[in-house]
Amino acid sequence: MTHPAQPKASHFINGEYVEDTSGTPIPVIYAATGEQIATVHAATPAIVEQALSTAKAAQKAWAKMTGTERGRILRRAADIMRERNHELSVLETYDTGKPLQETLVADATSGADALEYFGGLAASLTGEHIPMGEDWVYTVREALGLCVGIGAWNYPTQIACWKGAPALACGNSMVFKPSETTPLCALKVAEVLHEAGLPAGLYNVVQGMGEVGSALVTDPRVDKVSLTGSVPTGKKVYAAAAEGMKHVTMELGGKSPLIIFDDADIDNAVGGAINGNFYSSGQVCSNGTRVFVQKGIKEKFLARLAERTGNAIIGDPMDEATSFGPMVSENQMNIVLGYIEKGKEEGARLICGGKRADKNGFFIEPTVFADVTDDMTIAREEIFGPVMSVLDFDTEEEVIARANDTEFGLSAGVFTNDFSRAHRVIGQLEAGSCFINSYNDAPVEAPFGGVKASGVGRENSKEAIKHFSQVKSVYVRMGDVEAAF
Numbered sequence: 001m002t003h004p005a006q007p008k009a010s011h012f013i014n015g016e017y018v019e020d021t022s023g024t025p026i027p028v029i030y031a032a033t034g035e036q037i038a039t040v041h042a043a044t045p046a047i048v049e050q051a052l053s054t055a056k057a058a059q060k061a062w063a064k065m066t067g068t069e070r071g072r073i074l075r076r077a078a079d080i081m082r083e084r085n086h087e088l089s090v091l092e093t094y095d096t097g098k099p100l101q102e103t104l105v106a107d108a109t110s111g112a113d114a115l116e117y118f119g120g121l122a123a124s125l126t127g128e129h130i131p132m133g134e135d136w137v138y139t140v141r142e143a144l145g146l147c148v149g150i151g152a153w154n155y156p157t158q159i160a161c162w163k164g165a166p167a168l169a170c171g172n173s174m175v176f177k178p179s180e181t182t183p184l185c186a187l188k189v190a191e192v193l194h195e196a197g198l199p200a201g202l203y204n205v206v207q208g209m210g211e212v213g214s215a216l217v218t219d220p221r222v223d224k225v226s227l228t229g230s231v232p233t234g235k236k237v238y239a240a241a242a243e244g245m246k247h248v249t250m251e252l253g254g255k256s257p258l259i260i261f262d263d264a265d266i267d268n269a270v271g272g273a274i275n276g277n278f279y280s281s282g283q284v285c286s287n288g289t290r291v292f293v294q295k296g297i298k299e300k301f302l303a304r305l306a307e308r309t310g311n312a313i314i315g316d317p318m319d320e321a322t323s324f325g326p327m328v329s330e331n332q333m334n335i336v337l338g339y340i341e342k343g344k345e346e347g348a349r350l351i352c353g354g355k356r357a358d359k360n361g362f363f364i365e366p367t368v369f370a371d372v373t374d375d376m377t378i379a380r381e382e383i384f385g386p387v388m389s390v391l392d393f394d395t396e397e398e399v400i401a402r403a404n405d406t407e408f409g410l411s412a413g414v415f416t417n418d419f420s421r422a423h424r425v426i427g428q429l430e431a432g433s434c435f436i437n438s439y440n441d442a443p444v445e446a447p448f449g450g451v452k453a454s455g456v457g458r459e460n461s462k463e464a465i466k467h468f469s470q471v472k473s474v475y476v477r478m479g480d481v482e483a484a485f
């Protein structure tokens with residue numbers, strides 16, 4: 001019998017599901033059991049061509065509609081997503097293995113927020129009038145044209161919406177390629193947008209591995225590429241986009257610091273560290289995986305952390321009581337287990353976890369290492385799993401220097417009750433998305449993105465508009481034209 005997660009077809013192009021079974025089959029594995037629940041096929045060159053030519057043809061008429069008309073469709077899509085939240089959350093859980101307890105509140109709902117927010121902004125995307133004596137200049141905020149979105153596997157619905165909503169609000173069309181590990185949810189986003197009245201051809205989804213992504217990025221018809229993925233992929237995609245002088249947004253990896261001073265509220269700090277390391281089983285780009293704890297409170301912090309981590313409910317992700325799910329794939333589980341072994345070998349002190357959970361599926365216990373030093377592999381490389389490294393520090397100056405000593409710069413957090421110190425420290429941390437006495441909040445109203453190797457550009461907020469549009473300036477002369485001859 002067909003599993004309910006199996007989509008009608010692999011791709012969504014020009015307002016409908018499209019199949020081409022000659023593309024490489026991509027199995028969809030449910031991470032909680034290891035069972036194959038669906039199959040899609042990678043896009044063939046013919047499918048890629050169909051998606052790009054459709055998106056190119058549809059864009060101009062969409063950009064000519066008023067912002068109010070475009071926004072209305074996006075806001076309707078937001079309402080439909082919220083109405084279908086349960087069904088979409090179950091699908092997100094099948095796609096990623098994340099517990100329903102999370103997906104019910106963090107995925108389709110976050111996608112709906114983006115559709116609502118950018119739907120609301122669409123009508124207010126205006127230029128300005130610049131007086132020049134009798135003459136004047138006016139500016140027009142124009143769409144970029146055809147945008148490509150490429151997603152990672154940790155938030156398939158959210159990523160499809162965070163890219164699609166601002167792109168469409170600005171009058172662009174989009175071809176979106178989800179991660180081959182989680183191909184299901186973006187198809188539903190396309191379905192919802194069309195149910196809300198989006199004209200055919202403006203939001204298309206094609207499946208495939210890196211080579212399909214690469215075919216999209218290098219196509220001369222594409223004006224912009226927005227990638228969520230790892231730094232190595234980001235470097236390749238950025239270089240390929242540069243070849244065609246295309247706009248880019250790069251949302252890449254991190255190894256973010258979370259700094260806990262000895263005057264912090266310990267339970268809030270432990271809560272921040274748990275949210276910043278174990279939500280989505282640690283598969284979150286902005287995670288604060290280097291937890292710097294000031295020496296005086298270290299043992300108290302570790303004891304409370306171990307106690308609370310022991311309360312994680314690891315199990316069936318479809319049971320709403322479950323608070324901790326599996327890794328997205330066997331491959332990711334093996335990568336993370338490899339890092340845990342490295343942590344042990346290099347002399348970090350294991351506080352809790354440290355192994356595969358005794359279950360079917362790709363579960364790893366939430367793991368905490370203490371006495372981690374800056375040079376250890378687990379403190380330098382992005383693990384993308386439930387592995388927290390706790391490091392000690394003495395002074396503010398020292399911890400700022402150590403926190404910044406990384407190629408990454410996505411996020412950073414500070415816990416302290418001294419507000420002037422909180423702002424002073426955050427002001428010196430090299431990171432794009434920061435938190436004071438909190439961790440990992442990502443509302444659509446706030447800009448999100450990294451500095452250094454963690455990325456270029458910003459998603460969400462009014463900032464995202466700048467990355468999906470460009471400004472035309474028009475000089476208007478009221479008098480005669482003077483010329484040298």
Ligand code: NAD
Pocket residue numbers: 150151152153154155177178179180208209210211212213214217228229230231232233234236237250251252253254284285286382384410449450455
């Ligand atoms: P990945 O880099 O392996 O893949 C990302 C996407 O790029 C996939 O869809 C993949 O098929 C595609 N791709 C691979 N090679 C390509 C190429 N040459 N040209 C075009 N596309 C190509 O990343 P992943 O393993 O899916 O996701 C995990 C990574 O994503 C982590 O590093 C994580 O930090 C990062 N991430 C960042 C954010 C953020 O917003 N900053 C959010 C989520 C995940």
